[in-house]
Amino acid sequence: MSQDLEQSFVKQLKENQNIIHKICRLYTSGQDAHNDLFQEITIQLWKAFPKFRGDSKFTTWAYRVALNTAITLYRKSTRSISTTEFDNSKHFIKQEDYNYEEEEQIKLMYKAVYQLNDIEKALVFMYLEDKDYEEISETLGISEVNARVKMNRIKGKLKKILNP
Amino acid sequence: MEELDLLKKSWQKSEQSFEQVSENQIYTMIHKNSSSVVKWIMIIGIIEFVLVTALGIFIPDDNYDRTLEKNHVGTLVTVITIISYFVSIAFIYLFYKNFRTISTTDSVRKLMRNILKTRKTVQFYVWYNLGMFVIMFIIIMFSFCYYDENFSKMFDKVQLKENASLIWAGIIGLFFIMFSVMFGLFWLFYKLVYGFLLRKLNKNYQELKKIDL
Numbered sequence: 001m002s003q004d005l006e007q008s009f010v011k012q013l014k015e016n017q018n019i020i021h022k023i024c025r026l027y028t029s030g031q032d033a034h035n036d037l038f039q040e041i042t043i044q045l046w047k048a049f050p051k052f053r054g055d056s057k058f059t060t061w062a063y064r065v066a067l068n069t070a071i072t073l074y075r076k077s078t079r080s081i082s083t084t085e086f087d088n089s090k091h092f093i094k095q096e097d098y099n100y101e102e103e104e105q106i107k108l109m110y111k112a113v114y115q116l117n118d119i120e121k122a123l124v125f126m127y128l129e130d131k132d133y134e135e136i137s138e139t140l141g142i143s144e145v146n147a148r149v150k151m152n153r154i155k156g157k158l159k160k161i162l163n164p
Numbered sequence: 165m166e167e168l169d170l171l172k173k174s175w176q177k178s179e180q181s182f183e184q185v186s187e188n189q190i191y192t193m194i195h196k197n198s199s200s201v202v203k204w205i206m207i208i209g210i211i212e213f214v215l216v217t218a219l220g221i222f223i224p225d226d227n228y229d230r231t232l233e234k235n236h237v238g239t240l241v242t243v244i245t246i247i248s249y250f251v252s253i254a255f256i257y258l259f260y261k262n263f264r265t266i267s268t269t270d271s272v273r274k275l276m277r278n279i280l281k282t283r284k285t286v287q288f289y290v291w292y293n294l295g296m297f298v299i300m301f302i303i304i305m306f307s308f309c310y311y312d313e314n315f316s317k318m319f320d321k322v323q324l325k326e327n328a329s330l331i332w333a334g335i336i337g338l339f340f341i342m343f344s345v346m347f348g349l350f351w352l353f354y355k356l357v358y359g360f361l362l363r364k365l366n367k368n369y370q371e372l373k374k375i376d377l
Contacts, residue, residue: 011187014186017182017185018179039193042193042194043196043197051267072272072368075204118364142273147375150375
């Protein structure tokens, strides 16, 4: 029984691991920190898995546990993110549609997002994942209206960071 | 915001760029130990609980009991001790219940609130014990001053001295310093241990609360 549970968990996690990778990208810098947070999220997901009944999608549930871990449970400080360390953005775009100007802009954008706090990053993450405000508000535990207002403020903040 | 949409486009294309973790690696990971905040709060909470309880069990000895009896507070102290055992059991139950409710699938804010609540129970337990200690200390001090022969003799001697009031002030001052040092140590312990563990959590919780004001 527990063997089955483990197998089903590992399979689903492997298929959906990019969710965790993407959260690690926003909350850590450097491969070591990335792996460390990835492992902690995996452990928390596994611990919570028996309570996952399948009435929501695996991904929706995983978003929640993963963000919880990155924001709340993860002990190591993520404050020491240095923007110089972050240079893997060049992997993001495939060679054929390489556009120097766009690439530079995206890099700057990542740098700006890094300067946000943990909660703001969570909102940006959900936004980038194309989640609606209902899911954002449910995941974070704030009202939908306030999530919307906060997102607009974050956009303003990012603009200010980009054009000081 | 144009730039953010650009980022979104690139973000959604970035899926292939991550080094993929294999099933075997996931198996290994889920058998490793978590380093989550909750785990540490739980460990520290248990240590606190055991230490404070041990302090109450090991300090009294027969001699102490006999002295209490002689000074007419034996029954009172026994009653208080029994009550405090019941209170401790109630606290153990509360700890257990609190840790059970911490579930990572709650919303971020609810999870934070649960952790902070759990943390408060532990803190409350320690303050309760400190309070009990102070009450016991005061009861025993008074009973000694009133009934103990050695104390009476000493008081009489002090009374005869010229600078009696100065000596009294000294004694009271000494007690005061003892208490301050003890409380200071507890306070420092909290600042260091929990401050370190909960700084990030608290900051993020305040941030969420601010959004919802």
